[in-house]
Amino acid sequence: MVENEGLDETGIYRVCCVASDLQKLRHEFDRNRHRGEELLAQKNVHVATNLLKLFFRELPEPLFSSTLYKQFLHAIQLTDVDNQRVTLINTLDLLPSDNRKILFYLLDHLIRVSDHSQKNMMHLDNLAVVFGPTLMRPSKLITTAIYSGSNQRLNAVTNNNGQAIQTDLDQMSSELQGSMYQCQVVLACLKLRREKLL
Numbered sequence: 001m002v003e004n005e006g007l008d009e010t011g012i013y014r015v016c017c018v019a020s021d022l023q024k025l026r027h028e029f030d031r032n033r034h035r036g037e038e039l040l041a042q043k044n045v046h047v048a049t050n051l052l053k054l055f056f057r058e059l060p061e062p063l064f065s066s067t068l069y070k071q072f073l074h075a076i077q078l079t080d081v082d083n084q085r086v087t088l089i090n091t092l093d094l095l096p097s098d099n100r101k102i103l104f105y106l107l108d109h110l111i112r113v114s115d116h117s118q119k120n121m122m123h124l125d126n127l128a129v130v131f132g133p134t135l136m137r138p139s140k141l142i143t144t145a146i147y148s149g150s151n152q153r154l155n156a157v158t159n160n161n162g163q164a165i166q167t168d169l170d171q172m173s174s175e176l177q178g179s180m181y182q183c184q185v186v187l188a189c190l191k192l193r194r195e196k197l198l
């Protein structure tokens with residue numbers, strides 16, 4: 001549906017849809033795939049793209065396996081471009097075969113989407129921002145280890161109701177940095193795939 005009807009759609013993969021409608025459609029796919037496909041055919045392309053992102057976001061184990069999370073982050077932080085590429089490729093080779101096949105299929109699709117970026121405004125960078133945190137996330141154990149060593153600086157912040165809530169600035173900063181690296185990993189993989197190095 002996306003490649004047949006949506007490659008020229010502005011903001012493809014960026015435009016959101018109603019979350020409750022998306023969840024209903026997802027549940028329909030879980031119950032009856034054929035009925036889900038019939039309902040999806042009646043929707044616009046943004047529903048399909050959001051459903052795909054939801055699928056990857058809700059996987060129990062991310063496509064970029066959480067067991068390799070630190071290795072991917074290490075690879076993307078290497079300053080020597082050639083070393084970075086080799087390390088990324090070697091780390092991708094450690095992914096389970098099914099993950100790699102699905103990842104390469106998705107990367108090929110996203111490259112085709114970016115080929116229409118003059119109309120849809122979705123360059124590889126934009127697609128990496130959308131898919132980085134969706135395809136990559138640390139395990140709970142890694143997250144706990146990263147944050148347990150922080151200074152635990154707490155500041156009072158008010159929520160929408162004016163109530164004071166506590167936030168951990170170090171944790172927020174680390175999560176933001178992690179999201180940035182996730183996007184960089186996905187972008188590097190998209191470029192490697194486009195260059196036929198994957």
